[in-house]
Each structure stands twice: as structure tokens, then as C-alpha cells.
Amino acid sequence: MAPSNNQPTSAEEGKGKAIDSQADENKKAKDGQPQANGKKDEDKIDSAEELSEEDQQLKSELDMLVERLTESDASLYKPALEAMKTSIKTSTSSMTAVPKPLKFLRPHYPTMTKLYDEWPEGDDKMSLADVLSVIGMTFSDEDRQDTLKYRLLSPTEDIGSWGHEYVRHLALEIGEVYAKRITAEEQVKDLVDLALILVPLFLKSNAEADAVDLMSELEIIEELPKFVDENTYSRVCLYLVSMVNLLTYPENEQFLRTAYNIYMAYKELTPAMNIAIRLNDLDLISNVFHSTTDPALKKQMGFLMGRQKSWVHVTRDEDTKKDCQEIEDAVSNLRLSEYFKTLGKELNILEPKSTEDIYKSHLESSRVAGMTNLDSARHNLAAAFVNAFVNAGFGNDKMMLVAEDKESWVWKTKDEGMVSTVASLGTLLMWDVEAGLDQIDKYTYSSEPLIIAGSMLAIGIMTSGVRLDSDPALALLGDTDKLEHKNPLVRVTAAMGLGLSFAGSHKEEVLEVLLPIVTSPESDIQLAAMAALSCGMTCVGSANETAVQEILSVFMDEDRVSQFSDKWIRFMALGLGLLFFGRQEEVDVILETLKAAAHPMSRPTAILCEVCAWAGTGAVLKIQELLHICNDHIDADSEDKKSDELLQQYAVLGIALVAMGEDVGQEMVLRQFGHLMHYGEPNIRRVVPLAMGLISPSNPQMKVYDTLSRYSHDNDNDVAINAIFAMGLLGAGTNNARLAQLLRQLASYYHRDQESLFMVRIAQGLLHMGKGTMSINPFHTDRQILSRVATSGLLSILVAMIDAKQFVTSSSHYLLYYLITAMHPRFLVTLDEDLKPLTVNVRVGQAVDVVGQAGRPKTITGWQTQSTPVLLAYGERAELEDEEYISLSSTLEGLVILRKVSFWPYIRFNSYK
Known part of the structure; x- marks a missing residue:
């Protein structure tokens, strides 16, 4: 009682x-x-x-306490309110039921709110508001935010004593009221102040997601670093980074910068480096890199930059002088070839494979046996590509690098086929610059211009992503003798080689060589376009002002309008787009400028720039805009029919480009592609298979390759060729047995169709790329970072494949080598602090999303224990088996330096500055 x-x-x-x-x-x-x-x-x-006796007693007590509040004796109010508060706070109830004191007080709520309005100002009134705020939780009316209303009338620091559910309810109402006030342009300071009281309560109770969501809704996420501590920062950052794919610009960058600041505050330098790379901010990358003097950590960050092909100058500090060369090697990928061959040795695949090992003609149907392997120039050219992709990076094969008469295979092809065949040497010798230059050198002095052209391309391919102080690629390819050679193919391949070699380097010397070619009215359109594309690849994602103005000036030049109907102009447009890769709203200025251009190519160019700017963001509104473009019906008699068709084709590629990297978006987009194939115009249907290949490269999902397999038998031969190529992209470097079987069947099916058969062979070469050790997926580091360089190469070949018969299956097949920029080993190689391979046991399994999960959940499932180096398939993750070593990288992927645990605490607290 x-x-x-x-x-x-x-x-x-x-x-x-x-x-x-x-x-x-x-x-x-x-x-x-x-x-x-x-x-x-x-x-x-x-x-x-x-009611039970106990509940009835509680109800009577509470009824009586409410009655006290209605009496005229003010001295009864305080003890009655305190008794109510104690009753609510001490009530125990099941997790799913409303606490009994709240249940019994709910009928009295109107009476108590009326009392609040009648009472004079003072402590009793504030105390009543405190109680009303809690009872207000039981009213779920959307228009009434009573919990918040009475909380603001009763300011207190002791909100947490009402329990976690109350704090969450309050946060929910703060978000609702904030949105209303912002719409009505009212002040919100009181809401923000209250939210900042709730954030520490959330963090203390392991509700990091609620804290971040609340601050995100109130647009105060930059305040978050003040509230985290060493126990909460890692979970908070994990949630921040995982949300970025679901946010729009500029919140996505804001979240990344907040996570970067937290990691830097707690000296977690490798995760901070990953975020700096993801932001494509060279100042932040440099800042993280130079914020420590620990040489091993610098080497690890060098490997991360090398993987992204972001180049930062390594200063020779006194402390790290002896390690400086190794750090430079890590940043510039100089030892990538050595580590790749270590993997090959471990997996026992150093023995070169022949094209017949890939084709397996004996498994093709006996009806066409021998008809798919005719000794023709076309077949030999396909064999050169297949051989190059399959033995890529291993530095030996049975066709091009044999001891006797090395030019033999080159002479089995003709015309541009000789260019592609010599260029294949660059793929075989990838990343191995010193040995490779010796092998290719003699081809540069050939009397045959086509062989010189192939050697130019080979040098560009071999040095792609590898930096040397001496810059042999710039010396050889940037030479005026080559760029002004009388043979147009030598000029084109030299310009193309510069783009491949220096992709992502932002090297001004390359622009100084290429931009005059782009702007010169004397340059033929193919050379100008390829030079512009190389400029775009060199400065990808940098919005380099000089390059943008020079390329844009060509599109605005009325005297060159006649050239804009040429098929090669699309590569100049792509070069402009790549400069704005990932820059999001910064591209709007270019879009407005292109509207002023009078020629029909301005719209397709604008859409290509726009999709590059929003690549990998998953922006739903952009995808909707692109789908609208695909809806338009093009009049067959229209003057701009060609450019309108190209506009729709770029839009389809753009849908895949924007959606890639975000799983839910990918699922939705794959369904949209099905609709476009059923109801789309012929020009749209041709590009859909390419878009499907772009959305999941090196990730052979059965539902995708089964669909592509159907499209590969389409009545429209252009659709079929693109579907076959997309199957190659989908399985690139995976050795997927089901895909290999489908491609063998296609080889039999198309044995009379030379163009389709050529594409089947290319797809087979891609499938077995690097003997199954490589990937062309542009996402890396636990699928968090999108490689701009890799995507630029993929886009270049897909833009060519839109009209496959004008480019790849006719004479410009050397464009296939743009895939080189995306090729990378899918390995995990563990190294000691002196960069020597270190064998340890790791568990490799399917990655599990642990964001927001309680405790310390397992990050992988269905694992197997293997010793390094190991191959990682798409969606797999590795963990160290024991705690003898600690990884200096935040993820076990690529090249990872391990440190003996016994030394770690000392270095951890004494090396950072």
C-alpha cells in the first residue's frame, strides 16, 4: 500500500x-x-x-500518487513524483511488454498533462515533465512527439537512468522533429544539444549504430570523434565506412573524412590510408604516409598505394634511409613480378600453357573437330591473345619467348595482327621491367613499322602500374620519332602505350607530350582521340585543369565538327570523362559547357562524363535518370540518329558503372537489364551483355552467366558477340569449369563464323587469365576501394565493344590490351619486415558482414586452413590462424607485412609521431 x-x-x-x-x-x-x-x-x-495481488497493489499506489498531484497541498507533489519515478525505474518486466508502472499510469496521462499546464513554474513542474516524457513513450501517434516535448521542458543530464529503450525512443522523435523544423526553417539548437547528451549513452551501451544514425540525421557527424574512446572507435568506424555506399554526396565524403580523423587520432594508420585512397585525396594520402617513422609500416602503406597505383613521393628521412629503397619499391610495384612468381612456384604452375591446353579441342563435338583450329592468320592472332592472357606475368610461354627464331609467330599473322602479336610480349612480361625491356628491345629496331608499333604497345603494357626513377617508358614512347612516325599505327600505339604505362600517375611530363597532339588541327582523329584517352587515364579522377580545358577546347572547336562523326571520337569523350572519375557534382560545370556545343556528339559526351563522375556510388537517382534515357524511342529518320543511339548505349553502361560495388543495387540493376533485353531497341540490347559483364567482373555468378549464355545464341550477331565477351569478363582469371564448358560449346556452335569464334577464343583466354591467379575486379581491400585505374581500362574496352565489328573483331583488336590496367593477382602473400616471403597458416573462407553485430563475431565462415601464399576468390577473406604474428595491414589481402607479436607493444607506442 x-x-x-x-x-x-x-x-x-x-x-x-x-x-x-x-x-x-x-x-x-x-x-x-x-x-x-x-x-x-x-x-x-x-x-x-x-490483476495479481502484487500488480493490484502497484496500481493502487500509482492511482493514489496521481490523486496526490491533483490536491491543493503543493508539499505532497515532490514525494509523489519521486515515488512515481522510483516505481518506473525499478520496475522489471519482460523485454517485449510495456513496464507495468507505465501501463497503469497511461490512463492518467491526460489528467497529468492538464496539471502540467496549470502548475506554476518551478522544480515540481519540471519533475512532472520528466515523468510525462517517459509516459509519452506509450503513445505511438505520429503527430505527437510528447516524449521529446516534455524532455525539452525538463532539461536534465540524467536521461540514461530511464533505460535504453527510452533513450532510443527519444532519439527517434528528435529525428522526426528535426526534419519538420528544417522544412519549416526553424531553429534546431535545442535538439542538437539534447542529441549530444544521448550519443555517449548509446556508445556506452554498445549501440554505436544508433549514435551514428542520430548524428547523421542531425547533420552533426563531424562532432563524432569527440565522443569515441579506445573501446568504441573501431566499431564506430566500421559502421561509418559501411554506410557510405548508402549515402548521397556530400554526406558520403563527410562520413569517410570523419572515420579518417578517428583512425588518425588512434594511430590506426593502415585503415586511415585506405580511407585516404578511397577519397582520392593526395594530401591525405601523403599526410598518413609521413605521419610515422616506422619503416615496416611505411612499406605496408606503400603496398596499399601501389595496389591503387596512387603515387606519393617518398622523402628520405634520416630514420628510414636504409629502408628507403624498399619503401620506394613497395609504392612503385617494382617487386610485384617477383612475388607473383613466388605464388606460381608455390602453386606449381610456372610451366607455360599452350593454347590447346585452353581450347581442349578434343572435347568439342566430333562433327566440327579440326574445323575450329584452322591455321589461318585470324586463328593465329586469337592464339596470340589467348597465350598472352593465360601466361600473363609469368615471363615464359611456348609461342613468343621460345629460344629459336623469336619472330616466327609474328609472321604467321598479318597487318594489325602483327601489332597485337608483338604487343602480347608486354603481357607475358608484365611488371618485370628490367628483364622485359631486354626481350622487347630488338623489336623496336625492326624495319617493319607494324612490329615497331607492337613493341611500343608492349612497352606500355609491361610497365603499366610500375614506376621507375629512370622512366624508360616515357623515354621510349614519348620520343618525337615515335609520336611523329610516318606510319599512323606507330603514332597511335605510342600514345596508347603512354596511357597504359602511366595510368593513375598524374605525371605532368606525360600531359606535356600528349596534349599538343590532342589540340593540333593537323592530328588525325584516331591519334588525337587515343592521346586524349591516355591523358584521361594518366590523370584519372584528378579533374586536372589543363587537361580538361585542352580536351574541352576540341569539342567546342567549330572547325573540327566534321571529325565528330568519326567512330574514334568516343575515346576522346571517354578521356574527358575519366578526368572527372568519381568527382560527383564537380562534373556539372562540364555538362553545362557541353550544352553550348552545337554538334550532335555533345550529348553522348556529356552522359559519358556524368556516369564516370558517379561511378561506383550506387546513386539511385542517377540510375533512374539513365533508365529514362533508355525509354526514349529514336525516330529512324532522325538526323541525330547515330548520336542518340550512342547516348542510350552509354546510359546502359552507365547504369552498371554507377551500381557496381553495392550489392543491393547490383541485384536491382540485373533485373532492369532483363527488362531492357526484352523491350529495348536493338542498339540497347547490344550493350546490355557488356553492362552485365561490367557489374560483376571476375565474379562468375550462375544466374548471370546462364543469362549471358542464352544471349550468346541471340539472332542479332552483335548481341551474341558482346555476350561471349561478357562471359570472358565474368569469369576472368577464375578457371570456372562451367563457363569453360559453355565456351567450348560456343566454339563448336560458331565454327563457321570467324568473328564470333575469334571472340570465343578471347573469352577462353580471359577465363584462364594468369592460369587462374588473376582478377580484373576493380574493387579491392575487402571490396571497399574502387581502383580508378582498373575501371578506366575496363571502360575503354567496353566503349570499343559497343561497336565490336568496327573495332575489336575487325582491325583494332589491340584495344583489348586496355584490360591490362585491371589485371592484378588475386593473392595473399605474407612478408616479413625485410619484405621476404614468410609462410604462415591462414584460414580462408567466405566473408561475413559483421557491421553492427554484438560482441566479437566471426568474420569468415566455412573456412579452410592453408599456408601462404594463397589465392583469394571473389568474396573471400583470410584470417591469421594464431597470434604469433600481427598484420600491419587492416585486411589480409595482397601483399601483407607481418610482425612478431613480442615486439609489437614497444613499437606501437614508441614509433608514431
Whole structure:
């Protein structure tokens, strides 16, 4: 009953006795004893809600306390309110039910709100508001945010004492009211102040996601670093980074910068480096790199930069002088070839493969046996590509690098085929610059211009992503003798080689060589376009002002309008787009400028620039805009028919480019592609298979390759060729047995169609790329970072494949080598601090999303224990088996330096500055 210092009145005593007698009657009824007045007693049971004795006592107490508040004696208010608060705070209830004190006080809520309006200002009124705020939780009316309303009327720091559910409810209402006030342009400072009280409460109770969501809704995420500590920062950052794919510009960058600041504050330099790379901010990359003097850590960050092909100058500090060369080697990928061959040795695949090992003609149907392997120039050219892709990076094969008469295979092809065949040497010798230059050198002095052209391309391919202080590629390819050679193919391949070699380097010397070619009215359109594309690849994602202005000036030049109907102009447009890769809204200035251009190519160019700017962001509104473009019907008699068709084709590629990297978006987009194939115009249908290949390269999902397999038998031969190529992209470097079987069947099916058969062979070469050790997926580091350089290469070949018969299957097949920029080993190689391979046991399994999960959940499932180096398939993750070593990288992927644990604590706290 009521507290002893406040004795109940006789009326209340009578009420209590009535309830007690009712409870006795209920008990008798349950025991099987008859009741005196049936109907009357049933009414009494309903009114008492069959409460237990304990609950009835609590209800009576609370009813009495509310009654106290209605009396005129103000001295009763404080003890009554305190008793109410104690009752609510100490109530224990199941997780799913409303606490009983709140249940019993709910009917009194209107009375208490009326009292609040009547009471004079003072502590009692604030205390009543405190209680009303908690009872307000039981009202789920969307228009009433009473919990927040009364909380603001009763400011207190002790919000956490009301429990976690109350804090969450309050946060929800803050978000709702904030949105209303922003719309009405009212001030929101009180809401922000209250939210900043709730954030530490969330963090203390392991509700990091709630804290981040609240700050995100109130647009104060940059305040977050003040509230995290060493126990919470890692989970908070994990959630921040995982949300970025679901945010729009500029919030996505804001979240990344907040996570970067937190990691830097807690000296977590490798995750901070990953975020700096993801932001494509060279100042932040340099800042992280130079914020430590620990040489091993610098080497690890060098490997991360090398993987992204972001180049930062390594200063020779006194502390790290002896390690400086190794750090430079890590940044510039100089030892990538050595580590790749270590993997090959471990997997016992150093023995070169022949094209027949790939084709497996004996498994093709006997009806066409021998008809798919004719010794023609076309077949030999396909064999050169297949050989190059399959033995890529291993530095030996059975066709081009044999000891006797090395030019033999080159002379089995003709015309541009000789260019592609010599260029294949660059693929075989990838990343191995010193040995490779010796092998290719003699081809540069050939009397045959086509062989010189092939050697130019080979040098560009071999040095792609590898930096040397001496810059042999710039010396050889940037030479005026080559760029002004009388043979147009030598000029084109020299310009193309510069783009491949220096992709992502932002090297001004390359622009100085190429930009005059782009702007010169004397340059033929193919050379100008390829030079512009090389400029775009060199400065990809940098929005380099000089390059943008020079390329844009060509599109605005009315004297060159006649050239804009040429098929090669698309590569100049792509070069402009690549400069804005990932820059999002910064591209708007270019879009406005292109609107002023009078020629039909300005719209397709603008859409190509726009999709590059939003690549990998998953922006739903952009995808909707692109789908709208695909809806338009093009009039067959239209003057701009060609450019309108190209516009729609770029839009389809753009849908895949924007959606890639975000799993839910990918699922949705794949369904849209199905609709476009069913209902789209022929020009759209041709590009859909390419878009499907772009959305999941080196990730052979059965539902995708089964669909592509159907499209590979399409009545429209252009659709079929693109579907076959997309199957190659999908399985690139995976050795997927089902895809290999489908491609063998296609080789038999198309044995009479030279163009389709050529594409089947290319797809087979891609499938077995690097003997199954490589990937062309542009996402790396646990699929968090999008490689701009890799995507630029993929886009270049796909833009050519839009009209495959004009480019790749006719004479410009050397464009296939743009795939080189995306090729990278899919390995995990563990190294010691001196960069020597170190064999340790790791668990390799399917990655599990642990964001927001309680405790320390397992990050992989279905694992197998293997010793390094190991191959990692798409969606796989590795963990160290024991705690003998600690990884200096935040993810076990690529080249990872391990440190013996015994030394770690000392270095951890003494090396950072």
C-alpha cells in the first residue's frame, strides 16, 4: 500500500478492501467454488483485469500518487513524483511488454498533462515533465512527439537512468522533429544539444549504430570523434565506412573524412590510408604516409598505394634511409613480378600453357573437330591473345619467348595482327621491367613499322602500374620519332602505350607530350582521340585543369565538327570523362559547357562524363535518370540518329558503372537489364551483355552467366558477340569449369563464323587469365576501394565493344590490351619486415558482414586452413590462424607485412609521431 508517512483516507481503504474481496472471489472461482452473483461478478473481474495481488497493489499506489498531484497541498507533489519515478525505474518486466508502472499510469496521462499546464513554474513542474516524457513513450501517434516535448521542458543530464529503450525512443522523435523544423526553417539548437547528451549513452551501451544514425540525421557527424574512446572507435568506424555506399554526396565524403580523423587520432594508420585512397585525396594520402617513422609500416602503406597505383613521393628521412629503397619499391610495384612468381612456384604452375591446353579441342563435338583450329592468320592472332592472357606475368610461354627464331609467330599473322602479336610480349612480361625491356628491345629496331608499333604497345603494357626513377617508358614512347612516325599505327600505339604505362600517375611530363597532339588541327582523329584517352587515364579522377580545358577546347572547336562523326571520337569523350572519375557534382560545370556545343556528339559526351563522375556510388537517382534515357524511342529518320543511339548505349553502361560495388543495387540493376533485353531497341540490347559483364567482373555468378549464355545464341550477331565477351569478363582469371564448358560449346556452335569464334577464343583466354591467379575486379581491400585505374581500362574496352565489328573483331583488336590496367593477382602473400616471403597458416573462407553485430563475431565462415601464399576468390577473406604474428595491414589481402607479436607493444607506442 501507500508509504507509511502518508496514511490513506477511509475512502481509499474501502477501495482497497473492495479489490481484495474481488481478488478472493476470483480465487474461489478458479478453485471451482460457485459465485453468488454471476453477471455482476463477471463485470467486476473485467474491471479488475484479473490483476495479481502484487500488480493490484502497484496500481493502487500509482492511482493514489496521481490523486496526490491533483490536491491543493503543493508539499505532497515532490514525494509523489519521486515515488512515481522510483516505481518506473525499478520496475522489471519482460523485454517485449510495456513496464507495468507505465501501463497503469497511461490512463492518467491526460489528467497529468492538464496539471502540467496549470502548475506554476518551478522544480515540481519540471519533475512532472520528466515523468510525462517517459509516459509519452506509450503513445505511438505520429503527430505527437510528447516524449521529446516534455524532455525539452525538463532539461536534465540524467536521461540514461530511464533505460535504453527510452533513450532510443527519444532519439527517434528528435529525428522526426528535426526534419519538420528544417522544412519549416526553424531553429534546431535545442535538439542538437539534447542529441549530444544521448550519443555517449548509446556508445556506452554498445549501440554505436544508433549514435551514428542520430548524428547523421542531425547533420552533426563531424562532432563524432569527440565522443569515441579506445573501446568504441573501431566499431564506430566500421559502421561509418559501411554506410557510405548508402549515402548521397556530400554526406558520403563527410562520413569517410570523419572515420579518417578517428583512425588518425588512434594511430590506426593502415585503415586511415585506405580511407585516404578511397577519397582520392593526395594530401591525405601523403599526410598518413609521413605521419610515422616506422619503416615496416611505411612499406605496408606503400603496398596499399601501389595496389591503387596512387603515387606519393617518398622523402628520405634520416630514420628510414636504409629502408628507403624498399619503401620506394613497395609504392612503385617494382617487386610485384617477383612475388607473383613466388605464388606460381608455390602453386606449381610456372610451366607455360599452350593454347590447346585452353581450347581442349578434343572435347568439342566430333562433327566440327579440326574445323575450329584452322591455321589461318585470324586463328593465329586469337592464339596470340589467348597465350598472352593465360601466361600473363609469368615471363615464359611456348609461342613468343621460345629460344629459336623469336619472330616466327609474328609472321604467321598479318597487318594489325602483327601489332597485337608483338604487343602480347608486354603481357607475358608484365611488371618485370628490367628483364622485359631486354626481350622487347630488338623489336623496336625492326624495319617493319607494324612490329615497331607492337613493341611500343608492349612497352606500355609491361610497365603499366610500375614506376621507375629512370622512366624508360616515357623515354621510349614519348620520343618525337615515335609520336611523329610516318606510319599512323606507330603514332597511335605510342600514345596508347603512354596511357597504359602511366595510368593513375598524374605525371605532368606525360600531359606535356600528349596534349599538343590532342589540340593540333593537323592530328588525325584516331591519334588525337587515343592521346586524349591516355591523358584521361594518366590523370584519372584528378579533374586536372589543363587537361580538361585542352580536351574541352576540341569539342567546342567549330572547325573540327566534321571529325565528330568519326567512330574514334568516343575515346576522346571517354578521356574527358575519366578526368572527372568519381568527382560527383564537380562534373556539372562540364555538362553545362557541353550544352553550348552545337554538334550532335555533345550529348553522348556529356552522359559519358556524368556516369564516370558517379561511378561506383550506387546513386539511385542517377540510375533512374539513365533508365529514362533508355525509354526514349529514336525516330529512324532522325538526323541525330547515330548520336542518340550512342547516348542510350552509354546510359546502359552507365547504369552498371554507377551500381557496381553495392550489392543491393547490383541485384536491382540485373533485373532492369532483363527488362531492357526484352523491350529495348536493338542498339540497347547490344550493350546490355557488356553492362552485365561490367557489374560483376571476375565474379562468375550462375544466374548471370546462364543469362549471358542464352544471349550468346541471340539472332542479332552483335548481341551474341558482346555476350561471349561478357562471359570472358565474368569469369576472368577464375578457371570456372562451367563457363569453360559453355565456351567450348560456343566454339563448336560458331565454327563457321570467324568473328564470333575469334571472340570465343578471347573469352577462353580471359577465363584462364594468369592460369587462374588473376582478377580484373576493380574493387579491392575487402571490396571497399574502387581502383580508378582498373575501371578506366575496363571502360575503354567496353566503349570499343559497343561497336565490336568496327573495332575489336575487325582491325583494332589491340584495344583489348586496355584490360591490362585491371589485371592484378588475386593473392595473399605474407612478408616479413625485410619484405621476404614468410609462410604462415591462414584460414580462408567466405566473408561475413559483421557491421553492427554484438560482441566479437566471426568474420569468415566455412573456412579452410592453408599456408601462404594463397589465392583469394571473389568474396573471400583470410584470417591469421594464431597470434604469433600481427598484420600491419587492416585486411589480409595482397601483399601483407607481418610482425612478431613480442615486439609489437614497444613499437606501437614508441614509433608514431
